[in-house]
Amino acid sequence: MKRILAPSILSSDFSRLGEDIQAVVDAGAEYLHIDVMDGIFVPTISFGMPIIASIRKCTDIVFDVHLMITKPERYIKTFKDLGADVISVHIETLDDPEKTLKEIKALGAKVGLALNPETIIENVFPYLELVDMVMVMTVEPGIGGQKYIHECTPKIVALKEELTKRGLTNVDIEVDGGICVDTIDEALNAGANVIVAGSAVFKDDITANAKAIMAHF
Numbered sequence: 001m002k003r004i005l006a007p008s009i010l011s012s013d014f015s016r017l018g019e020d021i022q023a024v025v026d027a028g029a030e031y032l033h034i035d036v037m038d039g040i041f042v043p044t045i046s047f048g049m050p051i052i053a054s055i056r057k058c059t060d061i062v063f064d065v066h067l068m069i070t071k072p073e074r075y076i077k078t079f080k081d082l083g084a085d086v087i088s089v090h091i092e093t094l095d096d097p098e099k100t101l102k103e104i105k106a107l108g109a110k111v112g113l114a115l116n117p118e119t120i121i122e123n124v125f126p127y128l129e130l131v132d133m134v135m136v137m138t139v140e141p142g143i144g145g146q147k148y149i150h151e152c153t154p155k156i157v158a159l160k161e162e163l164t165k166r167g168l169t170n171v172d173i174e175v176d177g178g179i180c181v182d183t184i185d186e187a188l189n190a191g192a193n194v195i196v197a198g199s200a201v202f203k204d205d206i207t208a209n210a211k212a213i214m215a216h217f
């Protein structure tokens with residue numbers, strides 16, 4: 001599977017967001033990870049529609065939108081219209097996962113299904129045929145800069161095995177949380193191929209940080 005870096009702008013300097021995004025584009029990142037939080041599903045509030053509309057105007061990079069919000073089905077069309085290319089929703093937030101996942105697909109976005117560290121991987125197995133990507137969270141969602149939870153790595157392995165068993169070899173496995181040069185190999189070796197990194201990228205020399213992570217690909 002192709003390996004892709006998805007820098008998370010949650011850790012960027014919002015006073016210079018356009019320049020920070022350009023730095024990761026210049027480094028060769030293919031996705032931009034955009035964390036939308038509502039203060040209910042997660043304790044924090046990040047940013048929402050106006051920010052996405054603004055940055056959509058300044059870059060063609062793939063927008064990988066991670067919805068950490070309750071009842072995400074309310075906003076899927078809105079985020080697609082704002083320019084989201086991949087829309088990930090949390091299994092913990094869905095009343096009718098099949099319906100919501102099919103709705104994302106019907107809108108023409110790539111379908112992502114995310115799960116929290118304490119959610120067992122088998123909970124997403126019934127929906128694997130409906131998704132383009134599964135996002136395994138390796139920190140508690142809500143805050144950047146936390147430490148990678150190693151206990152989540154076996155979930156990536158089990159997911160990879162299940163996808164292979166079912167012949168779903170085109171489904172991406174995204175890993176989100178605590179990825180840095182010290183933890184990325186563990187996630188890659190387990191089977192992840194879309195790599196989110198926030199705090200490890202958006203500090204000091206952003207382009208160099210992104211390149212240092214991609215050197216592990």
Ligand code: DX5
Binds near residue numbers: 010033177200
């Ligand atoms: C956390 C977010 C992550 C976060 C990752 O809720 O979903 O995308 O930005 O940040 P780092 O890479 O610093 O753990």
Ligand code: ZN
Binds near residue numbers: 008034196
């Ligand atoms: Zn995220």
